Amino acid sequence: MIYFSLKHGLWIIKQYGIIFLLVCFQGFIGWYMVSSGLIDRVDVSHYRLSIHLFTAFLILSIIFWKYLKIIDIEISHTKVKPYLIKFFLFLLFLQLIIGAFVSGMDAGKVYSSWPLMGSSYFPDDSKLSDLFRLSLFNDPSLTQFIHRNLAYVIAIFYIYFLLKTFLFKQRKIYLPILILGISLLLQIILGILTLFSGVKILYASLHQINSVIIILSTIYLLYISNYKEKIS
Numbered sequence: 001m002i003y004f005s006l007k008h009g010l011w012i013i014k015q016y017g018i019i020f021l022l023v024c025f026q027g028f029i030g031w032y033m034v035s036s037g038l039i040d041r042v043d044v045s046h047y048r049l050s051i052h053l054f055t056a057f058l059i060l061s062i063i064f065w066k067y068l069k070i071i072d073i074e075i076s077h078t079k080v081k082p083y084l085i086k087f088f089l090f091l092l093f094l095q096l097i098i099g100a101f102v103s104g105m106d107a108g109k110v111y112s113s114w115p116l117m118g119s120s121y122f123p124d125d126s127k128l129s130d131l132f133r134l135s136l137f138n139d140p141s142l143t144q145f146i147h148r149n150l151a152y153v154i155a156i157f158y159i160y161f162l163l164k165t166f167l168f169k170q171r172k173i174y175l176p177i178l179i180l181g182i183s184l185l186l187q188i189i190l191g192i193l194t195l196f197s198g199v200k201i202l203y204a205s206l207h208q209i210n211s212v213i214i215i216l217s218t219i220y221l222l223y224i225s226n227y228k229e230k231i232s
Contacts, residue, residue, distance in 0.1 A: 019062055026055045046104025046137075053100045054093065057215060064216050068223045075224055080170055084161060085222040091154050092215050098147045099211070107140035107147075108199040114192050117145060151188060158184055173225060180217045186210055 001020040005012045013020075033048035102108055111117040118124035123141035136142055158181060165177050190207040197203050 016066065019059060019066075022055060022059045022062070026052065026059065029055055043106075044104065046101045049104040050097045050100035054097055057093070057096060057212075060212065061215065061219055064219055065223065068220065073224065080161075080165060080168065080173065080225050082222065082225060084164075085218065085225060088154075088157055088161060089215070089218050089222065091150070091157065092211075092218060095147070095150050095154060096211060096215070098143065098150060099208075101137055101143045102140075102147050103204070105138075105140045105143060106199070107144040108195055108204070110140045110144055112195050112198055114148075114195055117141070117148075151191065155184060155188065173221060176217060176221045176224065180214065180221065183210060183214045183217055187214060 001012070001016065004016075029048065029052045033044050033052045036045040036048050037043050111123065115121070122128065123145055126139065126141050126145070130136065130139065130142055136146075162177055162181060165173060187207065187210050190203055190210055194200070194203040194207050
């Protein structure tokens with residue numbers, strides 16, 4: 001940031017300073033996360049882990065958005081409302097945070113079956129009323145339950161979004177929509193394989209890497225869908 005500011009001018013700070021600040025914040029959060037596992041526990045706080053992961057994805061998303069602006073990619077005039085894509089992106093980031101909770105608490109190892117959790121749809125070791133308690137996200141079983149069901153919500157919303165796109169015959173965004181759908185299907189399959197394998201690092205890593213593709217694909221879709229209020 002210092003090098004490019006000296007070379008090209010202080011406008012660099014105005015345009016890209018938010019990325020610099022987020023990277024600095026990410027370094028602090030990284031230390032803050034690790035410090036939670038140095039004294040009374042051997043693992044890190046899943047809350048701090050989620051902030052660290054969310055910040056990383058936020059940095060990546062802003063960089064990608066800036067990149068799309070720099071290459072001046074063509075914007076398609078579609079009938080698909082931007083708020084639908086925004087809401088879908090919100091669900092993805094929410095799922096990302098819940099996924100960090102699952103990872104931080106090793107919640108994927110509690111139930112290795114699918115579609116049931118044990119012998120029932122709802123976790124055997126929990127009560128429905130537990131979903132309304134403040135300690136909800138400290139419970140590995142319930143966190144895995146929410147992560148699973150939020151995935152179903154995202155899939156249903158995508159199908160609605162897909163049907164709406166084809167109904168309006170928005171051919172210019174057919175390819176991005178299909179790529180997003182394939183990535184979502186792969187994500188579900190990887191999630192199931194992660195559970196069945198007892199959370200093997202290979203499947204868990206692929207599951208997380210694929211989430212990058214899903215979020216960036218959604219950001220790309222948001223950008224090209226005649227989005228007027230672009231980030232400066």
